[in-house]
Amino acid sequence: MTSDKRTDYWKANLRLLVVLLLIWFSVSFGFGILLVEPLNAIQLGGYPLGFWFAQQGSIYVFVVLIFVYAGLMNRLDKKFDVGED
Numbered sequence: 001m002t003s004d005k006r007t008d009y010w011k012a013n014l015r016l017l018v019v020l021l022l023i024w025f026s027v028s029f030g031f032g033i034l035l036v037e038p039l040n041a042i043q044l045g046g047y048p049l050g051f052w053f054a055q056q057g058s059i060y061v062f063v064v065l066i067f068v069y070a071g072l073m074n075r076l077d078k079k080f081d082v083g084e085d
Contacts, residue, residue: 001081031050031054031057035050036054
């Protein structure tokens with residue numbers, strides 16, 4: 001792999017990481033702490049939505065993001081021809 005291709009691959013990888021971490025941060029910190037009061041006006045399964053995000057929602061989102069990351073990295077690896085066979 002050439003140096004330019006390696007740099008482009010690394011930039012794409014970092015861009016993906018930043019986007020996914022921002023999503024996780026906004027769900028865990030934003031929804032679970034900062035926006036907890038407005039979200040508590042909505043009920044989910046008998047529990048306030050803000051409480052749900054703080055206790056379980058951010059964990060579920062994190063697990064989903066792991067699978068999204070794995071899928072997107074596989075696609076990125078194939079695009080730059082560095083995938084595992």
